Amino acid sequence: xxxxxxxxxKNKNILVxxxxxxxxxxxxxxxxxxxxxxxxxINYLLENGANKIILISHLGRPDGKENPEFSLKPxxxxxxxxxxxxxxxxxxxxxxxxxxxxxxxxxLRFHPGEEENSQDFIKNIIDATSADLxxxxxxxxxxRAHASTDAVKNFLPVYAxxxxxKEIESLAKAIKNPEKPLLLILGGSKVQDKEPxxxxxxxxxxxxxxxxxxxxxxxxxxxxxxxxAEDFDEDINGAKLDIGPLSTAKIAEHIANAKTIIWxxxxxxxxDPAYATSSIITAEILGDTPDxxxxxxxxxxxxxxxxxxxxxxxxxxxxxxxxxxxALEFLTGNKLPGIEAIED
Numbered sequence: 001x002x003x004x005x006x007x008x009x010k011n012k013n014i015l016v017x018x019x020x021x022x023x024x025x026x027x028x029x030x031x032x033x034x035x036x037x038x039x040x041x042i043n044y045l046l047e048n049g050a051n052k053i054i055l056i057s058h059l060g061r062p063d064g065k066e067n068p069e070f071s072l073k074p075x076x077x078x079x080x081x082x083x084x085x086x087x088x089x090x091x092x093x094x095x096x097x098x099x100x101x102x103x104x105x106x107x108l109r110f111h112p113g114e115e116e117n118s119q120d121f122i123k124n125i126i127d128a129t130s131a132d133l134x135x136x137x138x139x140x141x142x143x144r145a146h147a148s149t150d151a152v153k154n155f156l157p158v159y160a161x162x163x164x165x166k167e168i169e170s171l172a173k174a175i176k177n178p179e180k181p182l183l184l185i186l187g188g189s190k191v192q193d194k195e196p197x198x199x200x201x202x203x204x205x206x207x208x209x210x211x212x213x214x215x216x217x218x219x220x221x222x223x224x225x226x227x228x229a230e231d232f233d234e235d236i237n238g239a240k241l242d243i244g245p246l247s248t249a250k251i252a253e254h255i256a257n258a259k260t261i262i263w264x265x266x267x268x269x270x271x272d273p274a275y276a277t278s279s280i281i282t283a284e285i286l287g288d289t290p291d292x293x294x295x296x297x298x299x300x301x302x303x304x305x306x307x308x309x310x311x312x313x314x315x316x317x318x319x320x321x322x323x324x325x326x327a328l329e330f331l332t333g334n335k336l337p338g339i340e341a342i343e344d
Contacts, residue, residue, distance in 0.1 A: 090103055
């Protein structure tokens with residue numbers, strides 16, 4: 001697929017789909033991973049002479065209606081601080097005129113046309129911003145057929161941003177040409193979400209580990225490649241809320257023997273620190289293995305690892321994916337509308 005490195009962007013007005021769907025509490029952003037992840041693309045466009053950069057994103061699920069709770073204004077303020085320059089912030093308007101080099105438009109999902117994949121909706125944005133080309137850098141939304149991922153291709157040439165390129169290259173290598181042995185660690189609570197991933201990797205993975213509520217609820221497999229957690233930490237009512245020391249030790253052993261590790265899904269009820277032990281140990285081991293390819297994906301897992309890294313400064317991973325559902329869809333081999341729209 002063509003990326004922004006393949007084209008001349010000098011003096012162009014560039015419409016960029018980013019993913020700023022970040023957690024906000026009382027007007028404060030609690031995790032800015034996705035904002036920081038967009039900086040390489042924005043800086044590349046600035047350094048290579050873009051005339052204007054217009055950023056578009058969604059936040060939450062406002063159901064096609066304006067709702068101050070889901071405003072992107074705090075994101076614009078955070079982005080300005082990270083970039084060290086002014087970022088204009090404007091509503092989705094047909095009469096957009098600004099002098100700022102970088103602007104962020106209000107939440108796309110304040111308008112029903114975004115999720116309806118409306119051509120009129122995205123064309124109005126293109127006309128209002130005088131955009132010359134479109135950059136898709138919102139990896140977390142490319143599995144959705146929305147106006148800013150799919151319909152946009154009918155009006156502008158679409159190119160991949162640097163974040164999208166990094167995500168796709170890292171995940172594609174893990175599927176098609178991983179350094180062996182390949183280990184897949186799965187947790188979480190919904191077995192129906194993980195079974196497609198298990199089936200997709202059953203042939204290529206050397207080992208698959210299943211933990212989390214899936215294992216606690218009795219998931220079983222006849223495959224010699226699949227290890228299901230066998231001991232658990234329980235609360236006073238007997239609820240299995242974390243995998244136990246034996247299973248955690250088995251995970252550590254498999255990580256030591258692997259060269260490529262993909263982790264998706266927390267291994268216990270990590271919202272409660274008392275039951276985050278196995279997830280913390282796994283994150284620490286993976287973050288201290290510079291000789292291995294380590295990929296973290298899934299919203300809960302990436303958020304957990306990011307928070308842990310705030311107090312464990314030495315942790316480093318090959319990729320902390322910004323895509324939850326998109327990463328899973330890609331890893332299981334499904335076509336993603338936002339990727340299909342990119343020029344090749």
